[in-house]
Amino acid sequence: MTASSVTPRSAADVAALGAIPRIPFALPCIGEQEIESVVATLRSGWLTTGPKTKVFEEAFAQAVGARHALAVNSGTAALHLALEALGVEADDLVLVPTWTFTATAEVVRYLGAHPVFVDVDAATLNVDVAKLEERIIALKREGGGKLKAMMPVHVGGQACEMDHIVRLACSHGLAIVEDAAHAFPTTVNSASVTERAPRSRMVGSVGHATAFSFYATKTIATGEGGMVTTEDDKMAERIRLMRLHGVSKDAWSRRASPLPPWYYEVLAPGFKYNLTDIASALGLVQLQRQPALVARRTAIAKRYSAAFSGHPAIEPPVLRRPEDVCAWHLYVLRLNPDRLTIDRDQFTRELDARGVGCSVHFIPLHLQPYWRDRYRLTQEMFPVASREFTRVVSLPIYPDMTDGMVDRVIEVVTEVASKCRR
Numbered sequence: 001m002t003a004s005s006v007t008p009r010s011a012a013d014v015a016a017l018g019a020i021p022r023i024p025f026a027l028p029c030i031g032e033q034e035i036e037s038v039v040a041t042l043r044s045g046w047l048t049t050g051p052k053t054k055v056f057e058e059a060f061a062q063a064v065g066a067r068h069a070l071a072v073n074s075g076t077a078a079l080h081l082a083l084e085a086l087g088v089e090a091d092d093l094v095l096v097p098t099w100t101f102t103a104t105a106e107v108v109r110y111l112g113a114h115p116v117f118v119d120v121d122a123a124t125l126n127v128d129v130a131k132l133e134e135r136i137i138a139l140k141r142e143g144g145g146k147l148k149a150m151m152p153v154h155v156g157g158q159a160c161e162m163d164h165i166v167r168l169a170c171s172h173g174l175a176i177v178e179d180a181a182h183a184f185p186t187t188v189n190s191a192s193v194t195e196r197a198p199r200s201r202m203v204g205s206v207g208h209a210t211a212f213s214f215y216a217t218k219t220i221a222t223g224e225g226g227m228v229t230t231e232d233d234k235m236a237e238r239i240r241l242m243r244l245h246g247v248s249k250d251a252w253s254r255r256a257s258p259l260p261p262w263y264y265e266v267l268a269p270g271f272k273y274n275l276t277d278i279a280s281a282l283g284l285v286q287l288q289r290q291p292a293l294v295a296r297r298t299a300i301a302k303r304y305s306a307a308f309s310g311h312p313a314i315e316p317p318v319l320r321r322p323e324d325v326c327a328w329h330l331y332v333l334r335l336n337p338d339r340l341t342i343d344r345d346q347f348t349r350e351l352d353a354r355g356v357g358c359s360v361h362f363i364p365l366h367l368q369p370y371w372r373d374r375y376r377l378t379q380e381m382f383p384v385a386s387r388e389f390t391r392v393v394s395l396p397i398y399p400d401m402t403d404g405m406v407d408r409v410i411e412v413v414t415e416v417a418s419k420c421r422r
């Protein structure tokens, strides 16, 4: 039997397409509640940043246990504003793992600063904390006065070793901006930069600032959108200012103020990074549904891992602390090249030919032309990321996947792995 060539856009399409439709790599999980919420906002007459965004921010801050949550129009904007508010400027250095999306490093360049790339841990694909520490010590020895911050990325929704990273930040006077684009909701047992005692916390209440993404494929989707969380009142004030043109108050609070409604002051050359109420209306419903959505993603991950463990040619992802909540934005399968007659690229083509969408997260930044050439990066400088890149495949994992769809992915993956076994 061959898979349908039609790509469904929703779970309903998948059902309508018959026995073996294509299983897309990602689908947003948008229900009637989200649609009603957006329609109500459209009818309210307030489309841009306003009352819905304020409610979304308050609900998000509460969900992660952060003092401030500031809504912005992308995860990239969230990362940029966090670094800007920390005072990162031209020629500063910021530690970035090579295993991430280019947005993490590009925001460093927006400010004229330079990323210093670090290799990752083979088990989790998160930044290798021992190599991070080595790098910090080496830069300090070279008089690294310009080293300002580090940007741990919680790959796939599994938290980095934050307790270690917080200790490094405190002892070396560095700031932590977490890239939590994959990590809502995620928990970690750690100290925070404001509270020394380790305990179980939500990602979003650990570092100096944390950036979330609400891009269409992420665990909370508003199409495009993001959020910065922080405990720091000064940083929150700066981010609030810079996300909307450096204008002293946004349109909504301007309305509530005793000053004339047309009055505003420009205090800095800010950015146009505010989130619309249309997006916040969507985000609020997605936030309320998170317990059920993460439960479904976790169940899919368990079903995959149970089916794949024990197969000599493939390895399920490793959770460092299974008792923590993992957001399961990605399910990254590892291939065992010694046990397969085909390479990763051929493996993904085999899945695609059988109607299973897949992807690769990530092409490490040291392999991307801009970063490689600008900073003279070689594969030998990042042995773990260079090796792991050749054997990762991201499988579909989203709440609207039915058990039938999950089983079909399992069937196809094990069929290809067995057929091409060495």
Ligand SMILES: *Cc1c(COP(=O)(O)O)cnc(C)c1O
Residues within 6 Å of the ligand: 073, 074, 075, 076, 077, 100, 101, 103, 104, 153, 179, 181, 182, 212, 213, 214, 215, 224, 225, 226
């Ligand atoms: C998606 C993503 C971003 C960027 O988020 P946008 O909302 O698309 O700007 C940043 N970092 C990582 C690791 C991501 O996956």
